[in-house]
Amino acid sequence: MSAAFVHGVGTSRFGRQPGVGAPALVQQAVTEALDDAGVGDVRELDAVFAGTVFGAPGTAQRALQLLGITGVPILTFENACATSSTALHEARHAVLSGRFRRVLCLGVETMTLHFSGPITPEETDVEGRAGLALPGVYAMVASRYEHLYGLEPKALAAVSVKNRRHGALNPRAQHGAEVTAEEVLASRMVADPLTLLQCCDISDAATAAVIGGERGVGRDVRIAASALRSGELWDHRSTQPWGYELMARVAGDAWQEAGIGPEDVDLFEVHDAFTIGEITATEALGIAEPGGGCDLVLSGHTALGGRQPVNPSGGLLSRGHPLGATGLAQVAEAVWQVRGEAGARQVEGARVAAVETMGGGTAGIDGNGCVVVVLGG
Amino acid sequence: MSTTTGDPRPRVRTGPDGVAVLGWRCTGCGYPVAQQVLTCPLCREPVADSAFSPEGEVWASTCLRVRVPGHTPPYAVAYVVLDDGPRVLVRTPGDRPLPPASRARVTGTSETGDLVAVPAEEES
Numbered sequence: 001m002s003a004a005f006v007h008g009v010g011t012s013r014f015g016r017q018p019g020v021g022a023p024a025l026v027q028q029a030v031t032e033a034l035d036d037a038g039v040g041d042v043r044e045l046d047a048v049f050a051g052t053v054f055g056a057p058g059t060a061q062r063a064l065q066l067l068g069i070t071g072v073p074i075l076t077f078e079n080a081c082a083t084s085s086t087a088l089h090e091a092r093h094a095v096l097s098g099r100f101r102r103v104l105c106l107g108v109e110t111m112t113l114h115f116s117g118p119i120t121p122e123e124t125d126v127e128g129r130a131g132l133a134l135p136g137v138y139a140m141v142a143s144r145y146e147h148l149y150g151l152e153p154k155a156l157a158a159v160s161v162k163n164r165r166h167g168a169l170n171p172r173a174q175h176g177a178e179v180t181a182e183e184v185l186a187s188r189m190v191a192d193p194l195t196l197l198q199c200c201d202i203s204d205a206a207t208a209a210v211i212g213g214e215r216g217v218g219r220d221v222r223i224a225a226s227a228l229r230s231g232e233l234w235d236h237r238s239t240q241p242w243g244y245e246l247m248a249r250v251a252g253d254a255w256q257e258a259g260i261g262p263e264d265v266d267l268f269e270v271h272d273a274f275t276i277g278e279i280t281a282t283e284a285l286g287i288a289e290p291g292g293g294c295d296l297v298l299s300g301h302t303a304l305g306g307r308q309p310v311n312p313s314g315g316l317l318s319r320g321h322p323l324g325a326t327g328l329a330q331v332a333e334a335v336w337q338v339r340g341e342a343g344a345r346q347v348e349g350a351r352v353a354a355v356e357t358m359g360g361g362t363a364g365i366d367g368n369g370c371v372v373v374v375l376g377g
Numbered sequence: 378m379s380t381t382t383g384d385p386r387p388r389v390r391t392g393p394d395g396v397a398v399l400g401w402r403c404t405g406c407g408y409p410v411a412q413q414v415l416t417c418p419l420c421r422e423p424v425a426d427s428a429f430s431p432e433g434e435v436w437a438s439t440c441l442r443v444r445v446p447g448h449t450p451p452y453a454v455a456y457v458v459l460d461d462g463p464r465v466l467v468r469t470p471g472d473r474p475l476p477p478a479s480r481a482r483v484t485g486t487s488e489t490g491d492l493v494a495v496p497a498e499e500e501s
Contacts, residue, residue, distance in 0.1 A: 235410075
């Protein structure tokens, strides 16, 4: 197989919905993805590559049986926030290698079963035992970034304002209200310098994508490249904020495989779990030079209507963050954009999209895993 | 979240010469680590017990102002790169994070087991 394609995508509703279990969320997402792919018979699926971070053993099988998806290999991946994008990366290679003709990718998370506040690293890690919850991890990123390059609060606020403006155009967004920079900066401080409106919310949701070979269907979106790595040791020798070097390395792999650079991409969906995450991601992807991420967002370059919109979906800040489902949510947005099906938030003339998902939480390394996917072209 | 494993946080030794942060150092390449390892993660050579300087440079810092299970906000934290040693996560007094590139000194551990550091000039 010379190329793998996304045949269809789907998502459940996003939100804090503790009364809705994983099986119901999965049915919503998979039904939409199968319909979108034109798969009328689940026997056309050769395998399922699922992902969940906090789900119980058997989460995927328990849900999929209700859709009649049984008897095929069902594999479950875990790679922190990059869980379902890891599943997609592996599914793509399974199709390219000829191991499977068509793979259903699935991400599902019921965050409200596990958390009521910020996500905390495992207590087996120093950070987890010391109470450095994920907002604190990213606040440390902001602190280091400020030391290296300078960081104005208005740049952080601009990320939130932009993405929430985009999210207001996305009917699937968990938080679809626009905010002002003043409101962002005046909202409750969570971890200096990150205020509440700079932090994504947890979410219960499922996402799905059908991956297969070329079949001559115009709506199918080619996966031009995908790259995956886990972080190197991140220790006293490191100068860069957490995650930066991993993102940059993975992005370099993806650009090399795709044969294009960031300047050739029409839109990006990146991991804006916290505002500083988008700023560092835009630099690591090469959209801006190191230290240039603040000017990039303040210039309007990354807003809808700008040269290269970043997070036209509204990002995690608007959509919410169902960890194991987030990667495929980003991919779904990229697919809709490249097809021209993104409605009011459509990026005009979008042909090529890139997705970056950063998964972290393990102490001592530069990230559990990062995935960059290039779609279309 | 609960755990049944040992506390991963570094420990200190207090003696006539003051406080030292305990850890390990590779006998081959000198790589310092604050968490117990069987062999050096860089070169696979054996490691030996080591006592690191309590002083170092603040690498990054913040203050958590949101409730985290088991912890009472606000609490300030910092990564400190110990002189010729590993980078460690410390609690710092008050709710104003220590500025990166400033000097800090580990003075001991808190009642809850975290390394505690203060601005270096306060200890001298």
